[in-house]
Amino acid sequence: MIIAGNWKMNLFGDEAAALVHDLDRWLDDGFDGSMIVFPPAVLIPGVINALDKTTLLQIGGQDCHAEQTGAHTGDISAAMLADAGCRHVLVGHSERRQHHGETDAIVQAKAKAALQAGLNPMVCIGEDLSEREAGSAFDVVTRQINESIPSQFGCSDFTIAYEPLWAIGTGRVADPDDIAAMHQHIRTVLKERHESLAETAILYGGSVKSDNAAAILGLDDVDGALVGGASLRAEDFIAIASAGRG
């Protein structure tokens, strides 16, 4: 079970330090899974400083460039994130795809750069509302898998987060049957590529909250959750992780 928190462009230094401190303390009591948080890049060093060296909380970046260094003003590389103490990075989040023009090819290049830097890329995929309503959700997700995930990747090289766009930040959660069907589909597509990819962790994201987490995390083929809004308060995020325990 992987419980991941995407803070997006939220929180300031003190709030971030207090939040990870609370998560760290909770993890000390034992959690049979992994917990990851993805802070804004400038908060990463502070967050890592606020944590015990032996912490079980893992840190990730929200995005990386496809190159490791160079003339790319405003960008951050996977190598820099790794150097700062990150173990993960989100690539292809729908907000990057939609508002920053990231194509599947760009996402794939970022995923490669992440692995090369020693990070585990969490590749985000998901259909938008018009695609869902047109009945093409499965085709869209198949294309995103085939074109965003490098063909040489093995199952432990990456993680997938399936996030239907219409469920992100809207409070509108996908129907559990639809989530289960899509996760099964994703696993089948991966398995068709290579038998061993059937073991890839597939997380669900989109309005996961403490009151719906148990139902979602209990579904077949759901290996965890990528949580946005509800990852900003320790109490809410811990309640989601606790729901995944059962």
Ligand code: PGA
């Ligand atoms: P949300 O965001 O939980 O606020 O819907 C999820 C995400 O975008 O990763």
